[in-house]
Amino acid sequence: MLTAHIAALGAALCWAAGGLIAIGPVRAIGSLAFNRLRLAIVGAGLTVAASVMGVWHTLEAEAALRLAASALAGIVMGDLALFWSLSRLGPRRNVVIYATNAPLTALLGWLVLGETLGPTTVLGIGFVTMGVMLAVALRSGNGHAWEAVQGSLLAGVAVCLxxxxxxxxxxxxxKPAMATGVHPIAAAAVRTVTAAGAMLVLGLLFRERMAAGGSLTPRIALLTAVNGFIGVGMGATLIMVALSYGNAGVVATLSAMSPVLILPMLWALTRQRPGLGAWVGAAIAVAGVGLIVNR
Structure with missing residues (x-):
């Protein structure tokens, strides 16, 4: 179980660092083109890594189908809905509402997989979720133009959910696929390649411009690749490791710590100290992690 905890927190750290690297490329080429490019790069890299390591034999047909389906639900549907709601709600509201994925995962794990959670773990999940929401909601910058609601607030909230x-x-x-003993690198490769292919097909179906245009400079391409390696390659692989050993709800909760872990990174980069409310939220989230890990 400790392996699952460390891996999930490691994934959260990767996503926090990747989020900072992504700012420049997303602004330069757009979120969809950025996501498609990084998925393609990382998918190819993970496929090569799994082949060199000789771990494809751990992947059975049923597990491969499950992993592909999980990519369609979690990466494709999840990301498309997240980006849509981001444009309507702004980053702060988006992150706060999206944090509900942790308790939702715990609930689905109980209903679908029969995973049971002790009272201390449930309390810890509640603390982490509430702490993440507070850390984001009380962070300075509420008056920024990005925070203005575009269109229907109800529609934005619904799509973010x-x-x-x-x-x-x-x-x-x-989760059941990882329980069969699939190597995490092979699992991450299947999910990433599936998501990249689905994004490509969706772009063609909706006649979206596939090229990023003149804004895709060598520097932007390099940053996109680095973000993909850290955020998708390492992050997705660590999540597969965590799901191999731990409860899905706990894994989702610990990996949702990214908004808290990014606070000291932002402070170091921008020299702007987050507000007291953000640190209070972070402290509550850390207390929740302590309850989960030391239960």
Whole structure:
């Protein structure tokens, strides 16, 4: 179980660091083109890594189908809904609402997989979820233009909840596959390649411009690849490791610590100290992690 905890927190750290690296490329080429490019790069890299390591034999047909389905739910549906709601709600509200994926995963794990959680673990999940929400909601910068609601607030909230449900569903679908002994690198490769292919098909179906245009400079391409290696390659692999050993709800909760872990990174980069409310939320989330890990 300790392995699952460390891996899930490691994934959260990768996503926090990857989020900072992603800012420049997303602004330069757009979120969809960025996501498609990094998935393609990382999918190819993970496929090569799994082949060199000789771990494909651990992947049975049923497990491969489950992992592909988890990618469609968690990465494709989840990301598309998340980006749509992001444009409507702004980053702060989006992250707060998306944090509900942790308790949703725990609930689905209980209903679908029969995973049971002790009272201390349930309390810890509640603390982490509440702490993450507070750390984001009380962070300075509420007056920024990005925070203005575009269109219907209710529609934005509903679609963000769909994104959270997609992420939760993806974890629940992948959990039984990882229980069969699939190597995490092979599992991550299947999920990433499936997501990259689905993003490509969706772009063609909706006649979306596939090229990123002149904004895709060598530097932007390099940053996209680095983000993909850290955020998708390492992060996705660590999540597969965590699901191999731990409860899906606990894994989802610990991996949701990214908004808290990013606070000291932002402080170091911007020299702007987060507000007291953000640190209070972070402290509550850390207390929740302590309850989960030391139960």
């Amino acid at each position: 769909v994104a959270a449900l997609g992420q939760a569903t993806g974890s629940i679908i992948a």
